Every structure is written in structure tokens, then in C-alpha cells.
Amino acid sequence: MPGVIPTDPGERDLLAGEYVLGTLDSRMAAEVAAALPVDAGLRASVEAWEARLAPLTTLAEPEAPPPDLWERIDAALSPRPAPRTAAARPAWSGFWRGWAIGASALAAGLAAMILLRPDEPARLMTVLMTQQDQPAWVVEAENSGALRLASLNPRPVEAGRVMQLWALPPGATAPTSLGLLPTEGRLTVSPSSIRPTAGMLIEISLEPPGGSPTGRPTGPILFIGRLTAAGAS
Amino acid sequence: MRAEASLADLLASVSSGDREALRLVYQRQSTRLFGIANAILRDREAAADAVQDGFLRIGQRAGQFDPARGMAEAWLAAVIRHAALDLARRRGRELPTDDPTLGDMPVAPEALERVAAQFEGRRLRDCLGALDEKNRKGILLAFVHGLSHAQVAARLDLPLGTVKAWIRRGLLQLRECLA
Structure with missing residues (x-):
């Protein structure tokens, strides 16, 4: 989308300031993020604003992250098969502890039941969870790069709205649409422009008929999960 | 000693793919950075996702940090803030004010x-x-x-x-x- 970034130096610097402040909407923020690697002037403006406002970060109260967060990061950095105990452990008591902790074990367990055949190699998969940590869809990446989806607990969608599937590769600033979805069932989606990778976020958003008019999610994220390597049991 | 390496030195190691250096950055900075993400998202699960996404970006982009142009702490905070802001936008910033x-x-x-x-x-x-x-x-x-x-x-x-x-x-x- 050429021409979105202004040419006037004053406007460009203010845009950089608003980008650093965080008040730009999704579309403009993505435009700025996309321009940074190729626009050295804009990059210098953004760096100057980051430096000016950096002392404000002390206003956020430090808080200890969840104890398993480094393990999640480590696993997302280099996909390894999940421990074999993940699928076999008696996970049902802690089943609803939230997708952050439970999703990989859940994915391994559910996938073993639903999708995987024994003795297959580790695969990338996830369970998309609702905001209330209820499982909604199982997503599994095939070696071809296609994604197989199966709904778990079909729910009605608001009248006149549709569900749209998105993928956000690690480090990307904007998700890629993978198309519209039925409200339930099984299907295979073959993304043309991206390949599933460990750490990739998969999201389903609620959109107007025909899908998002902007190319980015416009409605609430209904279900979300992160692809991780699940050990075959 | 590794334990006394500066954050800037650790980021230089991260840029050459040193996972242990990234773990040390996490060990030293995660409480501060998680606080920054949680102030934006006000949801620990979402803040954890943002910090995870941010550390993947740090792993990929550590080579872009230039100690001559700023402090490592500020660079790390900026990466995490933008990861948190991106997530807040994807969630429609539906956080009640x-x-x-x-x-x-x-x-x-x-x-x-x-x-x-x-x-x-x-x-x-x-x-x-x-x-x-x-x-x-x-x-x-x-x-x-x-x-x-x-x-x-x-x-x-x-x-x-x-x-x-x-x-x-x-x-x-x-x-x-x-x-």
C-alpha cells in the first residue's frame, strides 16, 4: 500500500511518535512496522522516540512471569517433540488450567485420539481455546504445509457474521488470512503464502459476511492457539 | 564470567544464535518485561503470550541492537511493548477502561x-x-x-x-x- 507513510518530515516524525506511543490502529501500526526495515529515516525517528519515552517504562510494576514461560519460549524457538509423558500423564485433573500450560499436553492427547495414527513422527499442532480456556478446534499441520482442522465443541455464531482463520508466524507483526470457516466440522486448509512453523499463532476471529474488509482481523478473536510440536504416543 | 556479562554483550551473543545468552537475558529481565506487557494487556495469560512473542523477536533481531545508539534495557522494553501492543490490537483492544x-x-x-x-x-x-x-x-x-x-x-x-x-x-x- 504505497503512499500510506507520509512524505512530509514533520508528519513522518509524528507518525513515528504515535507508533512508539502505541496509539496507531492495527493498519497504520502494521504499515509503519513494514516500512521500518526499508526506510532508514523513519527508523531513526522511531529510535529517537523510543529513547525519549523509554523512562516511562518504569511506571509499569515489575511482575514475575508464569514459572513455565521460559520453557515455552525455549520450545517455540526450537521445535522438539513434547515429552512422551505429555500425552500419557493423568492430565484430566489439571485440564482447565489454561491453554498456556495445558494446550500442548491437551493437543498431544486430543490429537492422539482424533487425528494421529500411532508411530507417526512429531507434528505441529495446537488446540484453539476460547477466552474462557475451553477447547474449540484442533489444528494439525501436515507435512505438505496444509492445516487440518476439526471442531470440538461447536457453538453458534452470531447471526450475520462469519468466522475467519488467521495465522501469525513468530515475529510477524500482522496475521495472514487463511480464509473463512464453517462453524463446525472438519476441513483442510492449504495456505499459499505461509508455512506452519512452531510458535505460529492460529486465530479465528468474528467478521462481517465475506470476511474482514481490511485484510486484518476486525472482530474479536474467538479462539486462539500456538502451534507446537506434539509427541506422537 | 558469563554471569557478569553486560546485557549488550549477551545480545551480541544472542545474535549469533546463542540460546544460553537469550536465557540469561530472560533471567535478568523477564520480571521487568512481564510487568511492562501486563500493564498493557492486564491479563497474565495474554502478557505471557506477548513476552513469548517478544523473546522470539529478540532472538531474531538481536543483531539490530546497536549499543552505540541506546541502552539494551530500552531496546528490550521496546520489543516487548510492541509485541504487547500488537496482541492488544489483535484482541480488538476490548479491554474495558x-x-x-x-x-x-x-x-x-x-x-x-x-x-x-x-x-x-x-x-x-x-x-x-x-x-x-x-x-x-x-x-x-x-x-x-x-x-x-x-x-x-x-x-x-x-x-x-x-x-x-x-x-x-x-x-x-x-x-x-x-x-
Whole structure:
């Protein structure tokens, strides 16, 4: 989308300031993020604003992250098969502890039941969870790069709205649409422009008929999960 | 010794693919960085996702950090903030502005003194103090809590149409004052 970034130096610097402040909407923020690697002037403006406002970060109260967060990061950095105990452990008591902790074990367990055949190699998969940590869809990446989806607990969608599937590769600033979805069932989606990778976020958003008019999610994220390597049991 | 390496040195190692260096960065900075993400998202699960996404970006982009152009702490905070802001936008920034966990801390009078507690923050404190109150509060709420223009307007009970202009004017004044 050429021409979105202004040419006037004053406007460009203010845009950089608003980008650093965080008040730009999704579309403009993505435009700025996309321009940074190729626009050295804009990059210098953004760096100057980051430096000016950096002392404000002390206003956020430090808080200890969840104890398993480094393990999640480590696993997302280099996909390894999940421990074999993940699928076999008696996970049902802690089943609803939230997708952050439970999703990989859940994915391994559910996938073993639903999708995987024994003795297959580790695969990338996830369970998309609702905001209330209820499982909604199982997503599994095939070696071809296609994604197989199966709904778990079909729910009605608001009248006149549709569900749209998105993928956000690690480090990307904007998700890629993978198309519209039925409200339930099984299907295979073959993304043309991206390949599933460990750490990739998969999201389903609620959109107007025909899908998002902007190319980015416009409605609430209904279900979300992160692809991780699940050990075959 | 590794344990005494500076953050800048650790980031240089991270850029050559050193996972242990990234783990040390995490060990030293995760409490501060998680706090920054959680102030924006006000949801520990989401903040953990943002920090995870941020550390993947740090792993990929550590080579872009240039110690000659800034502090490693500020660079790390910026990466995490943008990861958290991106997630807040993807969630539609549906966070209610009457959320009880959304404190008044960033706009409380003592907040400016906290900013000035670091040497680099003193001039910023003085320049923020010189702004009109509504401009200053809008900037602080947007930066610390990731509020959109609409949320700043609702939070400060100001008309939406003017908030964007006020914040821009505040940024311009800050830039001039800090020059």
C-alpha cells in the first residue's frame, strides 16, 4: 500500500511518535512496522522516540512471569517433540488450567485420539481455546504445509457474521488470512503464502459476511492457539 | 564470567544464535518485561503470550541492537511493548477502561517522580510536567497501558475527536522540550 507513510518530515516524525506511543490502529501500526526495515529515516525517528519515552517504562510494576514461560519460549524457538509423558500423564485433573500450560499436553492427547495414527513422527499442532480456556478446534499441520482442522465443541455464531482463520508466524507483526470457516466440522486448509512453523499463532476471529474488509482481523478473536510440536504416543 | 556479562554483550551473543545468552537475558529481565506487557494487556495469560512473542523477536533481531545508539534495557522494553501492543490490537483492544486493575498510577502525581528516579528520566519528567494535564495524562495512559484514542477519551472523559490532536500536540511539545 504505497503512499500510506507520509512524505512530509514533520508528519513522518509524528507518525513515528504515535507508533512508539502505541496509539496507531492495527493498519497504520502494521504499515509503519513494514516500512521500518526499508526506510532508514523513519527508523531513526522511531529510535529517537523510543529513547525519549523509554523512562516511562518504569511506571509499569515489575511482575514475575508464569514459572513455565521460559520453557515455552525455549520450545517455540526450537521445535522438539513434547515429552512422551505429555500425552500419557493423568492430565484430566489439571485440564482447565489454561491453554498456556495445558494446550500442548491437551493437543498431544486430543490429537492422539482424533487425528494421529500411532508411530507417526512429531507434528505441529495446537488446540484453539476460547477466552474462557475451553477447547474449540484442533489444528494439525501436515507435512505438505496444509492445516487440518476439526471442531470440538461447536457453538453458534452470531447471526450475520462469519468466522475467519488467521495465522501469525513468530515475529510477524500482522496475521495472514487463511480464509473463512464453517462453524463446525472438519476441513483442510492449504495456505499459499505461509508455512506452519512452531510458535505460529492460529486465530479465528468474528467478521462481517465475506470476511474482514481490511485484510486484518476486525472482530474479536474467538479462539486462539500456538502451534507446537506434539509427541506422537 | 558469563554471569557478569553486560546485557549488550549477551545480545551480541544472542545474535549469533546463542540460546544460553537469550536465557540469561530472560533471567535478568523477564520480571521487568512481564510487568511492562501486563500493564498493557492486564491479563497474565495474554502478557505471557506477548513476552513469548517478544523473546522470539529478540532472538531474531538481536543483531539490530546497536549499543552505540541506546541502552539494551530500552531496546528490550521496546520489543516487548510492541509485541504487547500488537496482541492488544489483535484482541480488538476490548479491554474495558473501567477495569479495576487499570490503576491511576501512571497519572498519579508521584508517577513523574518515579520517572525522574532514573537519571535519563529527569528531563522527561520536567518536560512532561510542562504539558497541559490532559495532554500529559493521555500520553502516560497510552504508553503505560496501551490505551487507544477512544479508550483515553473514555478514561479521561474527554471528547474523542480532540484526544488525538491533544496527544499529537503533547508529543510535539515533548520533542521540542527534549531537543
